[in-house]
Amino acid sequence: MRTFSTDCLVIGAGLAGSAYALHAARAGHAVELLSLSGPLVANSDWAQGGIIYETAHDPAQLSRDIIDASDGTSNPAAVEQLVREGPLAVKELLLDELAVPFDRDAAGHLDLGREGGHHGRRIIHAKDTTGHAILTAVAARVDATPRITRRLGWVAVDLLTLSHNAASPADKYEPLTCFGAYVLDTHSGEVAAIVAKKTILATGGLGQIYLHTTNQPGSVGHGVAMAYRVGARLIDLEYVQFHPTVFAGAGGQRFLITEALRGEGAVLVNGRGQRFMDDKHPLGSLAPRDIVARAIREELAASGEPCVYLDLSALKPEFVRERFPSIYDRCLAAGVDITRERIPVVPAAHFACGGVHTDLAGRTNIRGLNAIGETACTGLHGANRLASTSLLECLTSAKITAQADAADLARGDFRLAQPRPWKSAARIADPLLLRQDMLQIQHTMWNYAGIIRSYRRLTRARRILLELREEIQSFYRDRQVTRELIELRNAVQTALLVVHAAALNPESRGAHYVSEESA
CATH class of the missing domain: 3.90.700.10 (Succinate dehydrogenase/fumarate reductase flavoprotein, catalytic domain)
Structure with a gap:
């Protein structure tokens, strides 16, 4: 098994992961950036509407709009941070440095749009392909920046922790600590280990666990599932937003x-x-x-x-x-x-309003493990996300987390270990069964844990998914690791977590609506 070492391992190369990589590399740190496919294959690339920027005239109104959209459940501290820091992050990176071609009026002023839930025009845009314009510029700068290694087609398999994967038996007595990940090179089929002082989950959303979604292929909650398996705290997973x-x-x-x-x-x-x-x-x-x-x-x-x-x-x-x-x-x-x-x-x-719980500097409850963007949950969105806050959250969380990590690395605040070798299986999983299992997950989630839920529907979903998880885990134990198998394994785990969170919450708020019609 090949083993690589780096300062920062970023799992996911959408806007959040790419922006973090830029900030970390500029602080002098080596970065490994994992991309499922090409540099622009991310949900960020498909964002159409825009990104919030103009808040100077009434920032308090933006705060009210975010909280109102969340049905009063947003974390006020997270809202205040976004409203204060977000526009500055946009100006510094997208406007001043990268000169992203946002639409302007005849006088050269930024054209401001409005979307649902907003009491005013404050959104800048590049026609109806804003995410593509932003990620194209950011990805090009990433690829031109020293100390960033982009790993195309590399997929994280599992996080490395001292408790589970360290070669030394004594390491299990350390506090719960992440020191990188096992990763699959889909081109060669080899599983390698990347040992990192900081590991950052930026895997995006989980929409592909549903039959109908706006998300890119592969968006099955990779970060949520991997974090769960090593004991990270998850929060608000019942709040899955459906775009109308x-x-x-x-x-x-x-x-x-x-x-x-x-x-x-x-x-x-x-x-x-x-x-x-x-x-x-x-x-x-x-x-x-x-x-x-x-x-x-x-x-x-x-x-x-x-x-x-x-x-x-x-x-x-x-x-x-x-x-x-x-x-x-x-x-x-x-x-x-x-x-x-x-x-x-x-x-x-x-959009997944919940995710891996972090503080306002991207920290999870596991030492050395951070989460940013849609994978993370600071409570910013509460039960429902306000339009055009997602790209802004990506930029803001990436910048603040990278700054906090740079300070930790300067203090030597990390713990590494030698990982145990990965044991590869020889048998190949049947692709027909993999596709059928994924369809069963998607149909189950759409029918029983969708826009309107009930106790009976969620109970049925949980029963189906528990049985399916057992089948998939038996596959996983003695089959060669592939991207499809990783996605299936993470999809069923994420789906179960969403169903469990929904079943625990009897109160209809925001994106989580509970009906008594079939209770």
Whole structure:
């Protein structure tokens, strides 16, 4: 088994992981950055709407909007940190250093957009491909920065801890400590160990444990599952946000339809053309996502129709084509001209508001292990995330955690060990069974732990997933490690954790809605 040593091991190369790598390398530390696939294969790349920036005129209103969207459950300290530090992080990295091409008006000022839950225009954007514009610039700078080694196609298998993986028997008596990870090089099939002074989970979300999602392939809660297996504290996993508007045209194609369309004046209507959101919330179609998603589900249940619609008739066709070119092109390719026709939409799993619990400097309860971005949970989002806070959270948490880690490393505050050798199996898992098991997880979560839950549904989901986990673990023990097997193993564990958290919480708040209809 090959063993590598580094200062910082970053598991995940989306915006949070990439931004952390930049900050850590500039502080003089060696960084190993694991990418599942290419530099732009991350949920960050698919973010459409934008990133919050303009808060100077009324930062207190942004704080209120975040807390209101969370149904009053956000951590006030985390909210205050984001509102105070977030715009500065955007200015320093994205505007001043990288000059990300955000949209501007004729006078050269940043064009400010609005999305659901916001009481004002404060979101900067690059057409409707903001995440792609940001991650492209950040990834290019990562690849040009000394001391960062990007490992394409390398997948973390398990975290290394003194309790579980150290060669010396005496190390198990140390406090719970992470010192890196076993990782799979998918090109060679070899499992190696990367020993690190700091290990940072930046694996993104968990949407792919659901049948319908806006998330990239592979987003199955890798960080949550790995952290759980070594004893990290998890929090708020029941709060899985469903985005209300995902394209639902003929042919089964699914892709995100940004909330910024509603911010510019589009409205939700049912099959009869009625604006059903106006009597659901004072903000109508711009209500927080959890409210809109449930309203759509109720509308569909009552009508029996397969989708509702986004009506853009209040927007000029030339504005739609200029402001939302990507959505216009993708819908047109699917047979819908959004300058003339309504967009068919349904909700889909979108964002994990909970995750690996950290303090405001990214620290978990395990020494040497941090989490940032969507993988982490500081309580910022509470029970429901406000639109366009996710990219801002990635930048802010990456910067603050890297600064705290640099201070720790300067003090020599770490504990390393020699890892035990990895034992590889010879047998190969049946790919048909792997695909079928993943589909069973996704159908189970969609049907029984989706937008509306009940005790009976969650009980059934838990029973199905427990049996499936046993089957998968028997596979895992005597089969060669592959990316597909790692994803399946982590998906079933994450799904069980979400179901368990949902079953423990009888109170409907934000994205977690409990129905008594089948209790």
